[in-house]
Amino acid sequence: xxxxxxxxxxxxxxxxxxxxxxxxxxxxxxxxxxxxxxxxxxxxxxxxxxxxxxxxxxxxxxxxxxxxxxxxxxxxxxxxxxxxxxxxxxxxxxxxxxxxxxxxxxxxxxxxxxxxxxxxxxxxxxxxxxxxxxxxxxxxxxxxxxxxxxxxxxxxxxxxxxxxxxxxxxxxxxxxxxxxxxxxxxxxxxxxxxxxxxxxxxxxxxxxxxxxxxxxxxxxxxxxxxxxxxxxxxxxxx
Amino acid sequence: xxxxxxxxxxxxxxxxxxxxxxxxxxxxxxxxxxxxxxxxxxxxxxxxxxxxxxxxxxxxxxxxxxxxxxxxxxxxxxxxxxxxxxxxxxxxxxxxxxxxxxxxxxxxxxxxxxxxxxxxxxxxxxxxxxxxxxxxxxxxxxxxxxxxxxxxxxxxxxxxxxxxxxxxxxxxxxxxxxxxxxxxxxxxxxxxxxxxxxxxxxxxxxxxxxxxxxxxxxxxxxxxxxxxxxxxxxxxxx
Numbered sequence: 001x002x003x004x005x006x007x008x009x010x011x012x013x014x015x016x017x018x019x020x021x022x023x024x025x026x027x028x029x030x031x032x033x034x035x036x037x038x039x040x041x042x043x044x045x046x047x048x049x050x051x052x053x054x055x056x057x058x059x060x061x062x063x064x065x066x067x068x069x070x071x072x073x074x075x076x077x078x079x080x081x082x083x084x085x086x087x088x089x090x091x092x093x094x095x096x097x098x099x100x101x102x103x104x105x106x107x108x109x110x111x112x113x114x115x116x117x118x119x120x121x122x123x124x125x126x127x128x129x130x131x132x133x134x135x136x137x138x139x140x141x142x143x144x145x146x147x148x149x150x151x152x153x154x155x156x157x158x159x160x161x162x163x164x165x166x167x168x169x170x171x172x173x174x175x176x177x178x179x180x181x182x183x184x185x186x187x188x189x190x191x192x193x194x195x196x197x198x199x200x201x202x203x204x205x206x207x208x209x210x211x212x213x214x215x216x217x218x219x220x221x222x223x224x225x226x227x228x229x230x231x232x233x234x235x236x237x238x
Numbered sequence: 239x240x241x242x243x244x245x246x247x248x249x250x251x252x253x254x255x256x257x258x259x260x261x262x263x264x265x266x267x268x269x270x271x272x273x274x275x276x277x278x279x280x281x282x283x284x285x286x287x288x289x290x291x292x293x294x295x296x297x298x299x300x301x302x303x304x305x306x307x308x309x310x311x312x313x314x315x316x317x318x319x320x321x322x323x324x325x326x327x328x329x330x331x332x333x334x335x336x337x338x339x340x341x342x343x344x345x346x347x348x349x350x351x352x353x354x355x356x357x358x359x360x361x362x363x364x365x366x367x368x369x370x371x372x373x374x375x376x377x378x379x380x381x382x383x384x385x386x387x388x389x390x391x392x393x394x395x396x397x398x399x400x401x402x403x404x405x406x407x408x409x410x411x412x413x414x415x416x417x418x419x420x421x422x423x424x425x426x427x428x429x430x431x432x433x434x435x436x437x438x439x440x441x442x443x444x445x446x447x448x449x450x451x452x453x454x455x456x457x458x459x460x461x462x463x464x465x466x467x468x469x470x471x472x473x474x475x476x
Binding site: 030034037057060061062063064065066088089092132165166167168169170171172173174175177178181182185186189 | 423
């Protein structure tokens with residue numbers, strides 16, 4: 001992996017141009033097309049999801065609807081991905097794992113709050129917001145709890161608001177992968193047709209596209225090493 | 239089962255009152271509440287779905303979003319329900335199975351056309367309608383194909399229109415249970431906030447509530463037999 005904190009914006013762009021030459025123009029065009037639809041304005045937090053097919057289906061929905069970041073809290077359950085369901089989607093997302101021994105819910109959620117996210121807990125309760133009424137002006141993190149017990153009290157206590165999908169049947173609950181997809185489809189659609197600046201900035205786009213290129217190129221670490229060596233030499237000559 | 243074709247509307251209502259006395263008032267109130275949100279204006283057709291967890295998740299979504307009728311075409315695959323996923327939702331739906339030897343797609347779809355349904359095929363192609371743009375004035379049947387191959391050519395040929403969920407990721411496909419849920423949530427929501435008369439009529443409501451009551455009462459067939467015997471006697475006295 002490239003440590004983006006240690007290289008300048010200009011170096012990033014030179015690295016990107018170099019890596020671009022290792023993939024087909026069609027591939028690179030696909031990257032740009034997907035990238036321009038990616039957002040961090042909306043993100044999701046999965047608290048202790050334990051069924052791999054659910055976890056994987058959620059990642060696939062994130063990719064499909066342009067959600068770049070997924071925050072994964074592992075308190076008791078290790079988050080595992082089922083490749084048949086995820087279809088490789090996790091490769092194109094930024095997964096942030098919170099898996100210190102003990103409870104990680106508070107540290108994850110407080111970090112998101114510091115970064116300006118409004119925390120919205122998804123719950124079956126009917127007195128909250130709905131995918132239609134959730135205000136989207138502020139950056140928003142949707143919180144999902146475990147399959148059986150839902151979100152922990154710690155997560156509910158830190159939530160700024162609650163959201164549910166209105167239902168009218170006997171079975172008033174949906175599988176987590178289905179409910180996540182409904183939220184993401186609705187909210188990302190509302191975001192895209194709004195005037196809210198939901199797109200990634202240039203620096204974010206550069207970092208992501210470099211990461212995608214590195215994952216698509218054989219022996220990319222050798223190319224990067226060579227590039228960084230040349231950069232250092234170039235700088236010492238200057 | 240009660241043969242509704244052979245009893246009058248008045249008899250239905252007397253049977254309904256009788257059966258009502260066998261369930262708690264809360265149960266009956268729940269039935270009425272769910273029933274007033276049920277619709278046949280929107281229905282779905284599943285062509286040869288073979289994974290029980292997908293089939294079952296679709297039924298659960300139908301119940302959750304108030305879709306009463308599900309048409310199931312079994313050409314090569316028998317439609318099986320996974321009870322852990324369906325959570326009993328199939329009990330509250332009208333399932334119509336088309337499972338004659340050979341192909342059943344055409345007979346199912348032509349029947350729906352005769353009944354005034356517009357057939358809308360769900361496909362991954364991007365040049366069709368979307369959940370936002372599909373007109374809903376006419377009764378609409380959404381067609382879903384198998385997990386791998388999608389809808390058959392016969393189904394595509396009979397479709398009046400095509401619909402897809404806009405996606406912006408690398409993985410441009412969703413699991414069928416996820417995509418069905420997104421369609422049903424969006425379209426049923428649009429229907430409910432429209433002025434289109436999507437509700438069931440009185441006769442339909444009576445038949446459905448009798449069916450639900452029968453499924454909730456022990457030895458209900460004995461009660462119905464007794465009731466119908468008394469009805470015949472009552473009529474012969476008149």
